[in-house]
Amino acid sequence: MKATENKTSQWAILCDEIPIPITMLNKNGRIVRLNKAALKLKFNKKYSQIGQPISKKEIQINHRDYTINFYNPPVNTTQSTLTQSSLDAIIGIDQKGKITCWNPASEKIFGWKKKETLGKPLSSLIVPEKYKKAHRKGFRQFRETRKGKLVNKLTEIVALNKKGEEFPVELTITPVKENGKLMIYSFIRDITKRKKAEEKLLQSEIYLNKAQAVASIGSWEMSGKFQETYWSDEFYMIHGLKPGSVKPSTKLRLSMVYPSDRAKLQTAIDNAVREGKPFSIEKRIVRPDGEIRWVLSQGEVSIDPVTEKKKVFGTILDITKRKKAEEKLLQNEIYLNKAQAVASIGSWEMSGKFQETHWSDEFYRIHGLKPGSVKPSTKLRLSMVYPSDRAKLQTAIDNAVREGKPFSIEKRIVRPDGEIRWV
Known part of the structure; x- marks a missing residue:
């Protein structure tokens, strides 16, 4: 770095870079230490010879053009x-x-x-x-x-x-x-x-939680020694728990399963891990308030790309409403069958190409058959009608289909034991 005698305005910059104080030799060979003020004074007074520093690692000043060379310590x-x-x-x-x-x-x-x-x-x-x-x-x-x-x-x-x-x-x-x-x-x-990736992941989790809440679907994961390590928010809520209120564990999860369904769940998971096949079972869970709910539990085994170990990922769907509807329908069928049995009334249904698809239990019994013993069909039904009454029944059905009007006829049927009955 060069600084001439008329460029003393650069002194502020110069002093900030020079290691102060400086140890030097004067003209008489005596050691002197110059602080910032002293060095500035000598610089401004244009000394003909200031001297040489003891160590070239510090500084060298030349009196002719006031060239100041800085020597840095050895670099690592x-x-x-x-x-x-x-x-x-x-x-x-x-x-x-x-x-x-x-x-x-x-x-x-x-x-x-x-x-x-x-x-x-x-x-x-x-x-x-x-x-x-x-x-x-x-x-x-x-x-x-x-x-x-x-x-x-x-x-x-x-x-x-x-x-x-x-x-x-x-x-x-x-x-x-x-x-x-x-x-x-x-x-x-x-x-x-x-940060953007974290925000995107967080947003995805929010969307996933909302979707799971709407569909009443929770998710779970087992890893390591097949211990549960993750439950989604909806998984907690389906089980009547506050999200994150307890740490996921296989022991805790099994304790929330209806006692008689626990073995079924454990067997399904064990088989999936051993055979590498997905599983799907319906089971009951018991919430903390004692309410019993039906859930569909599904899972599959995958290999962790990092640890190369097996882990199980699954979902749980709250099917309580469906099961209650099925139970109600089943109960209604029971009541209907009882009512039909009491009144000796059977029911039947034709669909598709007007082929019979349903006979009630009492329909079977009226025809002398065990409920569900044979598959309903129009051909079978006509074969059980007294021969001379078959055309009357077929005509009544054809007219009803063509005109969209109800029909009512009396006819005879022949039971398997040969007994003839009027219906």
């Missing part, structure tokens, strides 16, 4: 290589908060070139305006106490790039002593992509 090659090749930003500042180190990753992350940053306050470049007051307060506190909330801790904060855009970063601050002076290094990682 490994440390320098790591700093230059690091994918994380490494930024160093002195006790005044001015930048002394700005590696290539810092340029890429923040957009500022190294020459644009050295000697400038860190807060003026990468700290958002709304956080500058807190930054200055924290930095001042650290200088006074050597303690700080962010020192030697991994923290997520918001930083500012050259374009004025704010973005999330992961930060670690480490104080280091260099040549007896305290330096502060920040290791910064841009986590924008990770």
Whole structure:
């Protein structure tokens, strides 16, 4: 660096870079120590010969053109290589908060070139305006106490790039002593992509939870030694629990299954793990308030791509309404069959190409058959009608189909034992 006698205005910059005090030899060979004020005085008075420093690692001053050469201490090659090749930003500042180190990753992350940053306050470049007051307060506190909330801790904060855009970063601050002076290094990682991925995952989980709530479908997972490690929010709610209120476990889950259905569930899971096939069973669960619900539990075995171990993923569907409807329908059929038996009334149905698809239990009994013993069909039914009455029945049905009107006829039937009955 060159500084002529009429460029003393550069002194402020010069002094900040010179290690003060400087130990030197004067013209008489005596050792002298020059502080900043003394060195400034000698510089301005244009001494013909100031002398040579004891160590060239410090400074050399030439009286003719006032050339000042700085000699840095030996560089740690490994440390320098790591700093230059690091994918994380490494930024160093002195006790005044001015930048002394700005590696290539810092340029890429923040957009500022190294020459644009050295000697400038860190807060003026990468700290958002709304956080500058807190930054200055924290930095001042650290200088006074050597303690700080962010020192030697991994923290997520918001930083500012050259374009004025704010973005999330992961930060670690480490104080280091260099040549007896305290330096502060920040290791910064841009986590924008990770944050976006986390937000997307969170949004997906929200949508999944909403979809599961609407459909009353919960999900679960077993891994490791086939212990349950995950229950979705709807899984908890189907079982009458608050999401996250208890830690998932196979033991707890089995305790919530209706006692006589537990073996069925355990057997289904064991077979799936052993044979690698999916399973699907209906079972009952008992909620904390004693309510019994029906659920459809399904699961399949997969291989974890990371651990290469088996894990079971499954779903649970609340089918209580369906089961209650089925039970009610079954009960109604029982009542209907009883009523038909009492009144000796059977019922039948034709669909499709007017082929009979349903005969009630009493219909079978009236015809002298065991309920469900044969499959309903129009051909079979006509064969049980007295021969001379068959045409009358067929004509009545054909007219009803064509005109859409009900019909009512009396006819004879022949039971398997030969008995003839009027219906």
